[in-house]
Amino acid sequence: MITRAIPKTGELLPVIGLGTWQTFDVSDAGAPASRVAQVLQTFTAGEGKVIDSSPMYGRAESVVGELLAKLRARNSVFLATKVWTTGERSGVEQMRRSFDLFRTNTIDLMQIHNLLDWRVHLATLRRMKEAGQIRYIGITHYTASALPTLAEIIEREQIDFVQLAYSLGEREAEKRVLPLAADRRVGVIVNRPFGGGELFSRVRAVALPRWADELGCVSWAQIFLKFIAGNPSVTCIIPATADPAHLADNLGAGHGRLPDAPERRRMAKWWDSL
């Protein structure tokens, strides 16, 4: 699997990670639970490392924590989650619960979800980082309208990661935030790489383009992910899936050749022409 260095430390992360929104919000028993158990087992047994969650995702943190304990895999993953509330005390309590649910003393990356009350939480996260409870600090959003605020925070504050939406269908981040993050040595985690699944709907009746083969892509998912991974500002992409076959497909995009800048421009032009 291709790896990328976290800009501030040089620590290497595999370029394909795993999101958990909706997919890991499952109850303990039944078919969905056993499918996500298989997803996480394949992810941790293979090349996967970065898992992204949030207290906003229902039972996801709890399910991930339980499965990691069963697999004895806590130490082989890079756990990223978020604080999503207002007020210092409420933030501290919510994060304490995340530690409990993940059954861990250290969370690798704590992010401020959708920038909610970010000034207050940033101060708390700095203290937690100094105390060794978290290793990295990040901010997240998923809309283009939040990109100017993400840029402002990258410029003014000391953060390690920014998480944003970026895909063939949503390329606004290319204009300012991705180059800025590279310039300020801030890692980039990409959410919604498939536009929440909408990108697949758009190509339902379209054959894989002939240049897919040149990039070693055998599926639409791999085309979508390689387009993103080809951007050197990107540290890690976190597609979500509850399907073990889709997980294998997504991990496959972390291998082989990635498109260079001219190829990526051609991919974007082709996408816009669909």
Ligand SMILES: NC(=O)c1ccc[n+]([C@@H]2O[C@H](COP(=O)([O-])OP(=O)(O)OC[C@H]3O[C@@H](n4cnc5c(N)ncnc54)[C@H](OP(=O)(O)O)[C@@H]3O)[C@@H](O)[C@H]2O)c1
């Ligand atoms: N503000 C924030 O912090 C924020 C906002 C949005 C997202 N996120 C994070 O980013 C993660 C990813 O975003 P997302 O979950 O919104 O959407 P996404 O990853 O763009 O798309 C997920 C959808 O794609 C499908 N899919 C995945 N792999 C596939 C494959 N190989 N072939 C066909 N279909 C495939 C999944 O269905 P199957 O289950 O059937 O595979 C699911 O319906 C989230 O889970 C979350 O961790 C964070």
